Amino acid sequence: MAKVNVDELVEQNDPETTPERLVERFGRDFFRDFDIDDPNLNEHFHEVIDLMVQKCPVAHSKVGTGYYVFSSEEAVRRIGQDWQTFSSAKGYIPNRPDDQPLMIPVEQDPPNHTSWRRALNPHMSPQVMEGIKDDVAREVNLLIDKFIDRGECEFISEMAGLLPGRAFFIYVLGVPVDDLPELVHDVDKSLFGPLDQRTTYHKKVYDYLEAFLKKRKDMPPQGDIVDTILKGVTYKDGNEAPWDHQVSVVLDLTYGGISTTIYALGSTARHLADHPDQRQQLLDNPEWIENSVEEFVRAYSPVVAMGRTCMKDVEVEGVSLKEGDYVMMGFSGAGRDPRTIDNPKELNFEEPTVHHATFGVGPHRCIGSHLARMELAVFIREWLKRIPHFRVKPGTKPVYETGFLRAMSSLMLEWD
Amino acid sequence: MRMKVDELLCTGHGRCAKFAPGVFTLDDAGFNTAAGETVDVPAGQEDDATKAMKACPERAISLAD
Ligand code: HEM
Ligand code: HEM
Ligand code: SF4
Numbered sequence: 001m002a003k004v005n006v007d008e009l010v011e012q013n014d015p016e017t018t019p020e021r022l023v024e025r026f027g028r029d030f031f032r033d034f035d036i037d038d039p040n041l042n043e044h045f046h047e048v049i050d051l052m053v054q055k056c057p058v059a060h061s062k063v064g065t066g067y068y069v070f071s072s073e074e075a076v077r078r079i080g081q082d083w084q085t086f087s088s089a090k091g092y093i094p095n096r097p098d099d100q101p102l103m104i105p106v107e108q109d110p111p112n113h114t115s116w117r118r119a120l121n122p123h124m125s126p127q128v129m130e131g132i133k134d135d136v137a138r139e140v141n142l143l144i145d146k147f148i149d150r151g152e153c154e155f156i157s158e159m160a161g162l163l164p165g166r167a168f169f170i171y172v173l174g175v176p177v178d179d180l181p182e183l184v185h186d187v188d189k190s191l192f193g194p195l196d197q198r199t200t201y202h203k204k205v206y207d208y209l210e211a212f213l214k215k216r217k218d219m220p221p222q223g224d225i226v227d228t229i230l231k232g233v234t235y236k237d238g239n240e241a242p243w244d245h246q247v248s249v250v251l252d253l254t255y256g257g258i259s260t261t262i263y264a265l266g267s268t269a270r271h272l273a274d275h276p277d278q279r280q281q282l283l284d285n286p287e288w289i290e291n292s293v294e295e296f297v298r299a300y301s302p303v304v305a306m307g308r309t310c311m312k313d314v315e316v317e318g319v320s321l322k323e324g325d326y327v328m329m330g331f332s333g334a335g336r337d338p339r340t341i342d343n344p345k346e347l348n349f350e351e352p353t354v355h356h357a358t359f360g361v362g363p364h365r366c367i368g369s370h371l372a373r374m375e376l377a378v379f380i381r382e383w384l385k386r387i388p389h390f391r392v393k394p395g396t397k398p399v400y401e402t403g404f405l406r407a408m409s410s411l412m413l414e415w416d
Numbered sequence: 417m418r419m420k421v422d423e424l425l426c427t428g429h430g431r432c433a434k435f436a437p438g439v440f441t442l443d444d445a446g447f448n449t450a451a452g453e454t455v456d457v458p459a460g461q462e463d464d465a466t467k468a469m470k471a472c473p474e475r476a477i478s479l480a481d
Contacts, residue, residue: 077473077474077475081425081474118445121428121445121446121447122444122445122446124446125428125430125442125444125445125446126430126433126434126442126446127442127444127446290434352435352467352471353435353467353470353471354471355470355471355472355473356473357473359429359473361427361473361474362427362474363427365427365428365429365473365474369429369430370430370446
């Protein structure tokens, strides 16, 4: 690990950023010893992230073998784009256990990564997602039907937690509709269930999806993404990608899209519940909805940070990194970087140019970004048509969880 | 006004075609069809093209000349 004196990076004599002041305010000195899993981060999330991107865009962590978190938009972009120097092939979370199988394509570098993306991208393009928009709108309305007359709902379990799974499994992967309730339930438990049961449920999801792939092997081709995954790709060494990589692609698509989109839906609904004026803007100007999606995901990035391993000595923002060092791209901070965004804490639906790194940058750019954008825009449009005015139920508090992803596990909404 | 699209930087975020559909289009994989090329921005579309340039998360679009 390269020696970095964080005090040199933090403005000297700033009373707001002394170790004592940070511990007093947040329960931890997140600048000099960041921990993505510390519950204090969950508690003070935006305060910590905003102060970090402003005052300490290179935070240092002593957890495990240690890592850095870069949160300026420029540094995030540089690290994401330079895949030769910053490799994904040793995992996207720090201190990753060696015995965990690598996920494909997210924990792979070009050129093998490129082979997969070239094959998969055409199935996930904006044009394809445009084609399933009406289906997703119908799904949103079916879910709303179930609770609208009650005047309230628990938004995560009754809407946000169901829509991304249904949209992906039915309209992208083509899983039999009868299997959905159990599959969506198991995915949910593998992500948010009791800690000691998550592995069991994850195994169940894995087994289901592997069996689904096997079944499709014996069926006539349908020209969809599953056929493309079954056809596979040839790696640089001339070998075909093995079966476990093919299964991993299906799992990566599944898990990459569920929790992230749930949080994006949840934070969008909460923002609209808390800001009647901005809700009114979208009611009056439905043509702003697509721009609002960019603002919601910019300001409330579902992925807090993902990492890379340095393949050589390199300097980023004045920090000398050594080969083998682990660096994280702080997407949450990058979307709220005052160097790139005017008034980053405000959401501005009217001004259309929004520059953010929420869907990643470089070759790993989120393959589901167009699906997620479409789902969010359709959700906002259909929800506001039927429930134009709503609020967080008085006496309740939205519940968040934070790790490398920001997640929401409860949001009670009510309307008249 | 002319803009160039960097072939290596474009990864298919598709923001360009959203903001300037009259200037930039996407191929089947969702990448800018002009990747690796320079495009003439049609008269009257300079504002849209500039928005697209600024919105590209990869900064793959830049002014030519
Ligand atoms: C708002 C919702 C979403 C957000 C914020 C998000 C964010 C991200 C980010 C930041 C990355 C980059 C990872 C890296 O650089 O290592 C990524 C990659 C990925 N995402 Fe998403 N995602 C979302 C929705 C989805 C959806 C709906 C799907 C699938 C249907 C999906 C599937 C994937 C996959 C497979 C990758 C890996 C791509 C690669 O490594 O080439 N995501 N996502
Ligand atoms: C082949 C692909 C993937 C596999 C096999 C996989 C595997 C897993 C497993 C086993 C868990 C449960 C961990 C536990 O027992 O607590 C998990 C959790 C999770 N994964 Fe993945 N994952 C994949 C891809 C992704 C991607 C691409 C993303 C995001 C961009 C993602 C986001 C998450 C999240 C949010 C959790 C929950 C973490 C928590 O609750 O602490 N996964 N994944
Ligand atoms: S916005 Fe940028 S990266 Fe995305 S398709 Fe257009 S040029 Fe390529």
